[in-house]
Amino acid sequence: MRHMTFAAASLGLVAMAGCTGSTNPETAGLFDNIRNLNSGEYDRQIAQNRSQAEAILANNRAAEARIGQMERQRAANETQLAALRRQAANARAQANQARARVAGNPEQEQRVNALITQISAIEQDIAAGTVEPASASRELNQISALIRTIN
16 A cells, blocks of 8 residues: 555656646756657747847847948048038138238228138038038138139
8 A cells, every 4th residue: 555655646746747837948847848849849939039039130230230331421421521621721721822912902801801701600610510511612612712803
């Protein structure tokens, strides 16, 4: 009788060990692991994790592409701003040469000074980033053209 009770108890423990129902491979018991392998649960989990990993990698690649595009745009913007600064410096140099040419002619000096004031305003807008580069370039071209007309 004692032997049968021990066997029944052992069978009960084995049955309980197999009934935890865990699908986590780290916590599942032997019978859970066998059931999960046979039912394809672990294959499903692997496929799901792989899918999530692939989605994360795809998202990372897209983010890297956006970062690369932003870096290229930043470099292009810096190049454009440097060109505008050079254009403004050239216009200022032309204005200073014109000022020297018209020294003693108050009317012409006043015209040159007004153009230099415009150049200064554009330079401030360029430094502040509040001007459209194409617009600033057009204004500087117009100012340069006006400076060339001053005798």
